[in-house]
Amino acid sequence: MEGSLAARAKGEHFHTVTPLLESWALSQVAGTTVLLKCENVQPTGSFKIRGIGHFCQEVARKGCRHLVCASGGNAGMAAAYSARKLGIPVTIVLPEGTSLQVVRRLQGQGAEVQLTGKVWDEANLRAQELAKRDGWENVSPFNHPLIWEGHASLVQELKAELGTPPGAVVLSVGGGGLLAGVSAGLAEVGWQHVPIIAMETQGAHCFNAAVQAGRLVTLPDITSVARSLGAKTVVARALECTKEFEIFSEVVEDAEAVSAVQRFLDDERMLVEPACGASLAAIYSGLLQRLQAEGCLRPSLAPVVVIVCGGNSIDSRQLQALRAQLGQS
Amino acid sequence: MEGSLAARAKGEHFHTVTPLLESWALSQVAGTTVLLKCENVQPTGSFKIRGIGHFCQEVARKGCRHLVCASAFFPSFRTHGRGNAGMAAAYSARKLGIPVTIVLPEGTSLQVVRRLQGQGAEVQLTGKVWDEANLRAQELAKRDGWENVSPFNHPLIWEGHASLVQELKAELGTPPGAVVLSVGGGGLLAGVSAGLAEVGWQHVPIIAMETQGAHCFNAAVQAGRLVTLPDITSVARSLGAKTVVARALECTKEFEIFSEVVEDAEAVSAVQRFLDDERMLVEPACGASLAAIYSGLLQRLQAEGCLRPSLAPVVVIVCGGNSIDSRQLQALRAQLGQS
Numbered sequence: 096m097e098g099s100l101a102a103r104a105k106g107e108h109f110h111t112v113t114p115l116l117e118s119w120a121l122s123q124v125a126g127t128t129v130l131l132k133c134e135n136v137q138p139t140g141s142f143k144i145r146g147i148g149h150f151c152q153e154v155a156r157k158g159c160r161h162l163v164c165a166s167g168g169n170a171g172m173a174a175a176y177s178a179r180k181l182g183i184p185v186t187i188v189l190p191e192g193t194s195l196q197v198v199r200r201l202q203g204q205g206a207e208v209q210l211t212g213k214v215w216d217e218a219n220l221r222a223q224e225l226a227k228r229d230g231w232e233n234v235s236p237f238n239h240p241l242i243w244e245g246h247a248s249l250v251q252e253l254k255a256e257l258g259t260p261p262g263a264v265v266l267s268v269g270g271g272g273l274l275a276g277v278s279a280g281l282a283e284v285g286w287q288h289v290p291i292i293a294m295e296t297q298g299a300h301c302f303n304a305a306v307q308a309g310r311l312v313t314l315p316d317i318t319s320v321a322r323s324l325g326a327k328t329v330v331a332r333a334l335e336c337t338k339e340f341e342i343f344s345e346v347v348e349d350a351e352a353v354s355a356v357q358r359f360l361d362d363e364r365m366l367v368e369p370a371c372g373a374s375l376a377a378i379y380s381g382l383l384q385r386l387q388a389e390g391c392l393r394p395s396l397a398p399v400v401v402i403v404c405g406g407n408s409i410d411s412r413q414l415q416a417l418r419a420q421l422g423q424s
Numbered sequence: 425m426e427g428s429l430a431a432r433a434k435g436e437h438f439h440t441v442t443p444l445l446e447s448w449a450l451s452q453v454a455g456t457t458v459l460l461k462c463e464n465v466q467p468t469g470s471f472k473i474r475g476i477g478h479f480c481q482e483v484a485r486k487g488c489r490h491l492v493c494a495s496a497f498f499p500s501f502r503t504h505g506r507g508n509a510g511m512a513a514a515y516s517a518r519k520l521g522i523p524v525t526i527v528l529p530e531g532t533s534l535q536v537v538r539r540l541q542g543q544g545a546e547v548q549l550t551g552k553v554w555d556e557a558n559l560r561a562q563e564l565a566k567r568d569g570w571e572n573v574s575p576f577n578h579p580l581i582w583e584g585h586a587s588l589v590q591e592l593k594a595e596l597g598t599p600p601g602a603v604v605l606s607v608g609g610g611g612l613l614a615g616v617s618a619g620l621a622e623v624g625w626q627h628v629p630i631i632a633m634e635t636q637g638a639h640c641f642n643a644a645v646q647a648g649r650l651v652t653l654p655d656i657t658s659v660a661r662s663l664g665a666k667t668v669v670a671r672a673l674e675c676t677k678e679f680e681i682f683s684e685v686v687e688d689a690e691a692v693s694a695v696q697r698f699l700d701d702e703r704m705l706v707e708p709a710c711g712a713s714l715a716a717i718y719s720g721l722l723q724r725l726q727a728e729g730c731l732r733p734s735l736a737p738v739v740v741i742v743c744g745g746n747s748i749d750s751r752q753l754q755a756l757r758a759q760l761g762q763s
Binding site: 111112113114117133135136137138203357360361362364365366405407410411412 | 445448465706750
C-alpha cells in the first residue's frame with residue numbers, strides 16, 4: 096500500500112483528462128462552433144483538482160506531513176481528495192455556522208474539520224496559524240504558482256485534442272487561479288495569441304475592477320450570488336497576465352449567469368454553479384458576437400472553448416431559489 | 425482531408441474514454457463504494473457512440489458508401505427509443521465523411537429534424553411509428569453500397585460497446601464488485617458481457633435493470649425464451665424495445681446476470697436524486713440503473729446472498745441519453761405524483 100501510494104504521489108496526477116465536447120446548442124446560439132471542456136466531471140466536481148492536486152503532490156514530495164485548507168467549497172474538496180490519495184492527514188478550517196452537510200462531506204473524504212470564527216477571513220487566519228507547525232502546509236484555493244502550473248494541464252489537453260489553436264477560451268474568474276493557469280498553459284503550447292474571455296459576475300468582479308484601475312483592487316464585499324467567484328482581490332499574477340496575453344475582461348449580471356445555468360441544464364443536461372454560468376453567459380448573452388462586432392474577435396472564428404469549471408454547491412432546489420430570487424420563475 | 429479522414433476511419437475511434445468517478449452520495453446510500461462510468465459525456469450524449477461508431481467504421485472500411493438508420497425521438501408519445509442511436513449514426517457518418525439517411529416517423533419535431541440535418545444527415549419522414557421507419561430503412565439498405573445501422577442488434581455494435589469494460593480494466597486493475605446497467609434492446613448488456621470475457625472478468629455480476637412496461641429482457645429470462653411485449657408502457661422510452669436481442673438471453677447462461685425491474689416512479693425519482701447528488705440530468709432509462717442504488721437493490725441482493733456482504737466497488741454505467749430536460753423531468757414527476 097505504502098509503495099503504491101508513494102508511486103502515485105510521484106507519478107500519476109489526481110485529475111482526469113476531461114471530455115472536450117462539441118455543443119450543438121451553444122454553437123447555434125454563438126454562430127460559431129463551441130466546444131465544452133468538461134471540468135465538471137473531474138473527481139471532486141471542478142477544475143480545482145488540477146492545481147490543488149499538483150500542489151499537494153509537490154509539497155508531499157518535499158516532506159509535507161499534514162495539509163490545511165480554509166475552504167469548504169470546491170478547493171476544500173480538492174484538498175481533501177488529494178490528501179486522501181496521498182495518504183496524509185488534512186485539516187479543513189471553516190467558519191462556525193458552516194452547514195452540517197458540507198462538514199460531513201469533507202469528513203467523508205477523511206478530512207478533519209475545524210470550525211472557527213464568524214467569517215472566512217478568520218478561518219483563514221487560523222489555517223495560516225496551523226500551517227506554521229512543522230511539516231504542515233497551507234493549501235491556498237488559488238494563489239500559488241504550483242496551483243497555476245497544475246491548472247495549465249487543461250491547455251495541454253486542448254493542444255493534444257485540437258492540434259490547432261481555438262478561436263478563444265472562455266473562463267470564469269474568481270481569485271484568478273484558473274486565469275493564471277490557463278495563461279501559463281497557452282504560453283507552454285505556443286498559443287499565447289489565443290484570446291481569453293475572462294468572465295465575472297457583477298458583485299464578484301475583483302479582476303475587472305483591477306483591470307479598470309490598472310492596479311489590484313479589493314472589493315468591500317461580495318454581493319453576487321456566484322459565491323464561488325467570491326474573492327475580494329484577484330491574484331497579482333492575473334493582472335500581470337493582461338500585459339502578456341490577450342484577455343477580455345467581461346462582467347455579467349447575476350441574472351444572466353443564473354439564466355445561463357438553467358439553459359445549459361436544458362441544453363446539455365449538466366447542472367453547474369452560477370460561477371460557471373458566468374462563462375456560459377458569454378455564449379447565451381451574445382457576448383461573442385458583440386466582441387466580433389467590436390473587432391476584438393475575428394468575424395470568422397475557429398472553435399471557441401468554454402471551460403465548464405463545474406462546482407459542487409448547486410442542486411435543483413438551489414437553482415429554483417436563485418431563479419425566484421432573480422425574478423426568473 | 426481525404427487522408428486524415430481515411431486515417432480516422434482506420435485508426436481512431438469516435439467515442440472518448442469517459443471518466444470513472446467515485447460518487448460519495450451513492451456510496452453513502454449503498455453502503456459500498458459506487459463508481460460512475462459517465463457515458464453521458466460521450467459525444468452524442470450516450471454510450472451508443474461506442475458500438476455504433478465501431479459498426480460504422482467497420483462497414484465504411486469494407487466499402488459502405490451510404491449509411492441509413494431508423495430513429496425516433498421524443499416527445500412524440502407513440503414512439504419508442506432509438507433517438508440516441510440516430511444521433512450516434514449521424515455523428516459517425518459526419519466523422520467518416522460519408523452520407524447518412526435518418527428515417528424518422530412523420531410528426532417528428534422540426535427541431536429534431538434540423539438538428540440531424542445540422543449534423544449533415546439527410547432526413548426522411550415516413551410512417552407513424554419507429555417500426556415503419558425501420559421497414560423503410562431496411563428497404564433503402566438493399567441499395568448497393570448502403571448499410572443499415574441497427575440501434576443495438578449487431579455483433580459489431582456489441583464489440584464496440586465492449587470498449588467500456590476495457591477502460592474499466594485499465595482504470596481499476598482489479599474486478600469491480602458488480603456492474604449495473606440498463607437494458608433496452610440488450611445491446612449494452614451484450615457488449616459489456618463481451619468486454620468482461622475479454623478482460624478475464626467473466627465472474628463479475630451484472631445487475632441488468634429495466635422498468636416495468638419496458639422489461640423485455642426480464643420477460644425473456646422468466647420465460648426461458650425470447651418474449652415480445654405487446655406494447656411499451658413505461659415512461660423510459662429509450663428502453664422501449666419489445667423484444668430483447670437473442671444474444672442477451674444467451675448471456676444469462678454464460679455470465680452472472682441478475683435481471684431486475686423497477687417501477688417508473690423509482691426510475692424517475694432516481695433521476696431527480698441523481699441530478700441533486702451529482703449534477704447530471706439523465707433519462708429515465710438511465711434512472712433505472714441509478715434506482716438499483718437508490719432503491720436499496722444492492723443491499724437486497726447482498727441479503728439474499730446474490731452479492732457478497734463485503735463488496736468491491738460497484739460500477740454503475742451512467743448510460744446518459746439526450747431526450748430529457750428540466751421541464752420533461754418535472755412533467756414526469758407530476759405524472760407519477762412526485763411533485
